[in-house]
Amino acid sequence: MQIVSPLERSAITSSDRVLFEIQRAIVEGDIAAGCKISEPELARRFNVSRAPLREALARLERCHLIERIPNAGARVVTLSLEGLISLYQIREELEGLACRLAAEQMPDNEIDELRQLLDKHLETQRVREGESYYQEAGDLDFHYRIILGSKNQYLINMLCDELYYLVRMYRVQMGMNGPRVSRAFDEHKAIINAIANRDGELADLLMRRHIGASRKNIELRLQTEKETS
Amino acid sequence: MQIVSPLERSAITSSDRVLFEIQRAIVEGDIAAGCKISEPELARRFNVSRAPLREALARLERCHLIERIPNAGARVVTLSLEGLISLYQIREELEGLACRLAAEQMPDNEIDELRQLLDKHLETQRVREGESYYQEAGDLDFHYRIILGSKNQYLINMLCDELYYLVRMYRVQMGMNGPRVSRAFDEHKAIINAIANRDGELADLLMRRHIGASRKNIELRLQTEKETS
DNA sequence: CCAAACTAAATTGTCGACAATCTAAAATCG
DNA sequence: CGATTTTAGATTGTCGACAATTTAGTTTGG
Numbered sequence: 001m002q003i004v005s006p007l008e009r010s011a012i013t014s015s016d017r018v019l020f021e022i023q024r025a026i027v028e029g030d031i032a033a034g035c036k037i038s039e040p041e042l043a044r045r046f047n048v049s050r051a052p053l054r055e056a057l058a059r060l061e062r063c064h065l066i067e068r069i070p071n072a073g074a075r076v077v078t079l080s081l082e083g084l085i086s087l088y089q090i091r092e093e094l095e096g097l098a099c100r101l102a103a104e105q106m107p108d109n110e111i112d113e114l115r116q117l118l119d120k121h122l123e124t125q126r127v128r129e130g131e132s133y134y135q136e137a138g139d140l141d142f143h144y145r146i147i148l149g150s151k152n153q154y155l156i157n158m159l160c161d162e163l164y165y166l167v168r169m170y171r172v173q174m175g176m177n178g179p180r181v182s183r184a185f186d187e188h189k190a191i192i193n194a195i196a197n198r199d200g201e202l203a204d205l206l207m208r209r210h211i212g213a214s215r216k217n218i219e220l221r222l223q224t225e226k227e228t229s
Numbered sequence: 230m231q232i233v234s235p236l237e238r239s240a241i242t243s244s245d246r247v248l249f250e251i252q253r254a255i256v257e258g259d260i261a262a263g264c265k266i267s268e269p270e271l272a273r274r275f276n277v278s279r280a281p282l283r284e285a286l287a288r289l290e291r292c293h294l295i296e297r298i299p300n301a302g303a304r305v306v307t308l309s310l311e312g313l314i315s316l317y318q319i320r321e322e323l324e325g326l327a328c329r330l331a332a333e334q335m336p337d338n339e340i341d342e343l344r345q346l347l348d349k350h351l352e353t354q355r356v357r358e359g360e361s362y363y364q365e366a367g368d369l370d371f372h373y374r375i376i377l378g379s380k381n382q383y384l385i386n387m388l389c390d391e392l393y394y395l396v397r398m399y400r401v402q403m404g405m406n407g408p409r410v411s412r413a414f415d416e417h418k419a420i421i422n423a424i425a426n427r428d429g430e431l432a433d434l435l436m437r438r439h440i441g442a443s444r445k446n447i448e449l450r451l452q453t454e455k456e457t458s
Numbered sequence: 459c460c461a462a463a464c465t466a467a468a469t470t471g472t473c474g475a476c477a478a479t480c481t482a483a484a485a486t487c488g
Numbered sequence: 489c490g491a492t493t494t495t496a497g498a499t500t501g502t503c504g505a506c507a508a509t510t511t512a513g514t515t516t517g518g
Contacts, residue, residue, distance in 0.1 A: 012299040012300070013299050015502090038469080050470090050502095051503065054284070064383065070245070070471090072511090073510090083383075089384075090387070101318070152319070154392075268500070278474070280472055283501090299500085300480060300501075
């Protein structure tokens with residue numbers, strides 16, 4: 001059984017296709033945060049009828065990218081410091097748990113693969129110092145694999161399907177890059193080492209710190225942006 | 230602002246109505262676990278077209294009550310010991326977090342109301358010793374209010390909207406009752422005391438233990454059922 | 459001039475029918 | 489006789505149109 005990389009999915013139905021396109025558009029800001037969503041407009045834009053579009057909207061609501069009010073329509077969510085903190089509080093708990101479980105459940109070969117992935121990312125980072133996109137994708141991939149390693153069906157579903165698009169949206173639109181990128185590598189290394197040693201408690205702790213540091217990094221960024229504006 | 234009891238909701242659209250009815254039917258076992266779901270049949274049964282029914286199915290999938298496969302249809306989830314453990318592992322983390330946050334965020338009047346609720350439940354339990362339904366509803370109400378007290382939007386959404394119907398389903402269909410009912414009251418009391426004292430760390434710990442004990446209770450029950458059958 | 463009531467346009471929710479896909483039973487071939 | 493292919497039935501996905509509701513603009517009354 002091959003592990004399907006989480007960032008590439010296959011669209012079966014036309015509802016899937018529309019979902020993926022709108023998801024990407026919202027995450028990357030092509031459809032602005034807080035923007036009202038018009039069903040007829042989007043249906044025309046993506047060449048589908050309203051039925052599959054509404055199915056897609058239901059799934060967008062599920063991953064917290066839009067908010068719907070019955071008989072009134074949908075809006076893209078607005079990003080806020082408060083929301084960011086709420087989101088990362090949950091991530092700390094759930095991904096900490098994921099690490100603890102992965103330390104018990106993750107097979108050796110998956111751990112090896114993850115190590116190789118980290119090495120590969122290190123090279124890419126050296127080459128593309130400063131550019132943050134690849135690091136972000138790599139970071140997400142790292143987190144994804146540990147979550148999958150937990151073998152907890154609900155955990156996987158909640159984090160990978162319901163929460164991570166919003167995480168990406170915060171990262172892309174609020175900008176997570178700069179000097180923290182290199183430090184994140186060391187933290188990833190320490191986490192995978194703890195998992196390889198089957199030390200779930202340590203892996204849990206390290207992941208909580210890692211996510212906490214990431215949160216503080218974005219908070220700081222928001223703070224300085226406010227001051228300079 | 231009045232706190233709307235989570236167990237009573239108002240159906241705005243006909244899709245809502247169908248959702249609530251099917252939700253109840255699945256949770257209480259009227260539609261059996263593992264059962265295949267036929268869209269035309271359910272549409273006839275609830276006197277709606279397939280459009281609102283499919284909207285309802287999408288939301289049922291969201292709260293993990295059914296599983297859908299594109300072009301192949303939906304099934305009611307099957308309950309398993311493995312699934313139960315996965316579910317409760319997540320509850321321990323998230324409700325522990327909810328307690329910690331509630332200790333910081335919950336206003337005094339909400340804490341008082343929750344205390345009064347516990348006293349009321351105590352009376353009901355004395356009167357109806359042995360019958361577990363009221364305790365269950367009360368227990369859920371208790372957990373609900375603490376989650377709401379956390380004031381974390383995502384936490385509230387994930388627990389109250391996405392996970393708790395499944396929790397109820399496990400409880401109803403696997404039967405959570407017996408001598409643990411009375412002990413749960415004491416645990417609830419201790420938790421609300423910790424929150425009232427603004428001791429988030431303790432409240433967190435106590436909630437994790439409370440949920441862990443609840444899980445072990447059900448596990449034990451499943452074990453003995455297996456042996457006697 | 460402001461507020462409330464009404465009206466019209468647009469949007470969302472729902473319906474019935476058609477197209478695409480899957481499932482299972484019947485037929486064919488080795 | 490068993491395995492594969494074919495075919496018929498049923499189910500899911502999608503479409504366009506209609507009904508119900510909301511929103512914005514206009515009119516009316518104080």
